[in-house]
Amino acid sequence: MPTATYADRRQQLETYFDRTAVEAWTRLTSDAPVSGIRATVREGRERMRATLLDWLPQDLHGRRILDAGCGTGALAQAAARRGAQVVAVDLSPSLVSLARERIGRDQGAGRIEFQVGDMSDPALGRFDHVVGMDSLIHYRPADVVRVLAGLAARTDRSMLFTFAPGSAFLRAFLALGRLVPRGDRSPAIVPVAEGTLRRRIAAEPALAGWRTARTQRVARGFYTSQALEVLRGRC
Numbered sequence: 001m002p003t004a005t006y007a008d009r010r011q012q013l014e015t016y017f018d019r020t021a022v023e024a025w026t027r028l029t030s031d032a033p034v035s036g037i038r039a040t041v042r043e044g045r046e047r048m049r050a051t052l053l054d055w056l057p058q059d060l061h062g063r064r065i066l067d068a069g070c071g072t073g074a075l076a077q078a079a080a081r082r083g084a085q086v087v088a089v090d091l092s093p094s095l096v097s098l099a100r101e102r103i104g105r106d107q108g109a110g111r112i113e114f115q116v117g118d119m120s121d122p123a124l125g126r127f128d129h130v131v132g133m134d135s136l137i138h139y140r141p142a143d144v145v146r147v148l149a150g151l152a153a154r155t156d157r158s159m160l161f162t163f164a165p166g167s168a169f170l171r172a173f174l175a176l177g178r179l180v181p182r183g184d185r186s187p188a189i190v191p192v193a194e195g196t197l198r199r200r201i202a203a204e205p206a207l208a209g210w211r212t213a214r215t216q217r218v219a220r221g222f223y224t225s226q227a228l229e230v231l232r233g234r235c
Contacts, residue, residue, distance in 0.1 A: 006143040010091060010118065012187040013138060018092035026098060029072040040221025045134070048218045049075050051227050052131050052160050055214060060084035060110065063128040066151070068119035068161075069135025073099030073112070079131075081108030087124055089115040120147050126154045132161035134225055141192045141200055148230065149206035158231050159210075165217055165226040166193035194226065201230065209233065 017025060028038055029045075053075065057063070061083035067076040070088035072095055079086050090096050093116045100114055115124065119135065130151050136144045144163065151159055198212045213229040 006139060006146070009138055009143075009187055014091040016187060017090075018094045022092070022094045022098075025095065026072070029074065037222050041223045044218050044220035044223025044225065047220060048133060048162060048223075048225055048227060049078070051216050051218065052133055052162075053078055055158070055160055055227070055229055056082075056129060056131070058082060064126070066119065066124060066127045066130045066155075068130055068132040068151075070099060070114070071095050071133075073103050073114075075131060075133060076112050077103050077106065077108075080110035080112050083109040085110055086112045087115060087127070088112050089117055089119055089121075089124060091116070091118065120150045122150075122154065124154075126156070128155070128157045130155050130159045130161075132159075134162050136161055137164045137189050137225065138187045140190055141197060144192075144197070145200045145204050145207070148201065149204050152207055152210055152230075152232075156232065158229060160227060160229050162225045162227050163194075163197060164189045164191045165224065166191040166196070194228070197228065 027034060028042055034042060056065075056079065059082060060079055063084050065076075065079050065084045065086045067073075067079070067086055067088040070076050070090045073088055076086045076088040076099070088096075088099065090099075096114050096116050103112065117124075119132065136147065139147070144161075148159060148161070194215060201207055201210070201212055207230075210230050210232055213231050215226060215228050217226040218224070
């Protein structure tokens, strides 16, 4: 069950992405010209999205996928083009509306169902795969594992998500960023060491029967994120 801390951070994220930074986020996720800093973020996100998609089967016909924190829908669209039935959920009504507008009927052989809400809501149903790209990086490790435990009860094959790797460089970069006051700052990223996250997942009773597998870090200028694959089954 998500904690009060999780609920508070979720509200901050909703406010940020739906009101404070929606224009900047719309531009970042388009092909419009952006600054050098944002160009590295765009490049990093594109590489990370490609990594997560590579970890899914190429043929997704008959598979149901949760795009947890879908943003403007690029990953959901790519999965649908492979035949997946995708539930794309995000806290921000503005981003979900933008995703619907951008994708329109271009859903390939699959289908996308957009929802505004929390990725951990049981009402979203059951899935073969869950993908959470940069949607858990703002939460404490304990809350990340609680969300995964809740999703695991409704997931049959794999959960793919990203976290902010706990490197000295990233910690120093984030600390420096907090010294510069800006009104449109996003909620803080919470770095965590990969080993810590793997141990927490292994120790969580609700994740018994699941195992951590592949991992991949993507670092492009001002974007640093790491993907981790969690699979059902011990073999």
